[in-house]
Amino acid sequence: MNMDELRSMAVFARVIEKGSMNAAAQSLGITPSAVSQHLRRLEQRHGVTLLQRTTRKLTLTEAGQLFYQGCAAMLAAARQAEQQLSALRDAPVGELRISAPSGLAGGVLSSALAPLLAANPGLSLRLFFHDEMVDLLELQVDLAIRAGKLKDSSLVARHLADWHFVICASPVYVAKHGLPQTPAELLQHDWVGVAAHEGLSRLQLTRGAETVTLSMPPRISSNNILSARAFVLEGLGLSLQPEPEVRKELAAGLLQPVLSEWSLPELPLWMVTPRREGQPAKVRHAMLVLQAALGGERHL
Template identity: 40%
Template sequence: MDRVTSMAVFVRSVEDGSLAAAARHFGLSHAMVSKHLRGLEHSLGVRLLTLTTRKLVLTEAGENYFRRCAQILSDIEEANREAMQLQAVPRGLLRLTAPVAFGEQYLAPALADFLDRYPEIVLDVELTDRFADLAGEGFDLALRVGRLPDSSLVARRLGTSPMLTCAAPAYLARHGTPAHPSDLAAHRCLYLSSVTTPGEWWYEVDGGPVTVRVDGPLRTNSVALACQSAREGLGIVFGPAFALAQSVAAGELVPILADFASGALDIHALYLSKRHMSKKLRLLIDFLASHFARPVGTNGV
């Protein structure tokens, strides 16, 4: 039999001074209440109470056990109440991880708005370009841009970031501006191994998809390094708008091949399970989906 239920039946019987009253409280038969009490005594190997025609009499062991059980049941009730309050009023810690450039430029203002709305939630944010182990490292949520590894994690698409092809004005002045994706074969190209197939960029040409083979002096998984290298005039970069938009707005990079669509990278929220998801985590995911509804890196997102 369930030990906690048996303890609750024992405490109620003592408090009410009657097995019949305990039976009415729990909606049990008199025989079932007696069975719970006998089960406790059998498992403990001691007599807890003596039944007389007029009242229940606790033994010395029963008195000690009653006090401890009453405290344990009170602690359980308090724990249940606290857990339900966390669902009613979102509060407490959420741990999440996100890519560095995306987190610094676009996630930070979103989280500031979220915390203004839910001031009793505390966020612990780790920015890293590696794929974190959510369960092993204790994260509630991971945000990822681009290709997702095969895993058992639940993925929810939050939004997209268009792909841009850009170069520094100085590079274009020295090497010329490509007019067609096929011209990239003659240029120094910097590519992100974390978001594209190494050495392959993709465009729509004459209404159909075309993959262009590129080569150049730099291959990296760091969006920041690729962007900085392009600003320095090292070559042409192909990357998500969230990483390049600020440099374009500042005139440090110039978009090229704008007549040839190059698709977009998906932004996903990854988490362990939909079952028993905390209210605060659900609120955060819904908030981010709304915040990133527009393509990220365009129109000042």
């Protein structure tokens, strides 16, 4: 079956729906003669009469009735497919697949996306947490959040936020080991490092015109920032953490900042998509809520 036959079937179904060739021609934007040619080709191709034509009306033959049912089902399926595409374009529906660094698994991402899911019951979510780079196309990821400097690629990146880092410790650790008062005193303390994040064990602290750079040998090293944070919460050392990810722990007194009068380099966050245009509504809405929830973060 070729495209010409499919079009002829659509014309035939429109004739039946409209009740006349003239009405069908008008709705399709073609001439009555063109409609008649489509019907004639169908009958010649299949060797059956589909319509009995009189000057007053058109009557379906038995073969025409059966054929019309198939044509109508085809058109209904096409309309449904078109509606589904429109829904994907206009409303957040379907499965939203997001990739993000493991640190966002601590609740930052869920807090940002929960209102979107609550407001759109036709939307589902699948999250992938990776600290290493993953192939978005292979995983069919709609939207990725990536941290740090991005490599050149065909992906489209939009700046999301700049996250401030904080050196933190638990009250248990501070009670036992004391609180460092200068950057140099950090070297006298146990350090919990994150191996997967380049630069987290190399500290650059700035206060006014003064800059101090330290290389912190870790007592505990992890390739996952959540596990490193867990050791800090247990009182086993100091660690460098993104402030938005530990904000609740800081507010609750489970962690406390160290050398808060010194500033640290910020970490840029990016929203990355594999396509340049035609983004479905689920991606556009997710980007809006993430920008609203996380965008412009500069908490000092």
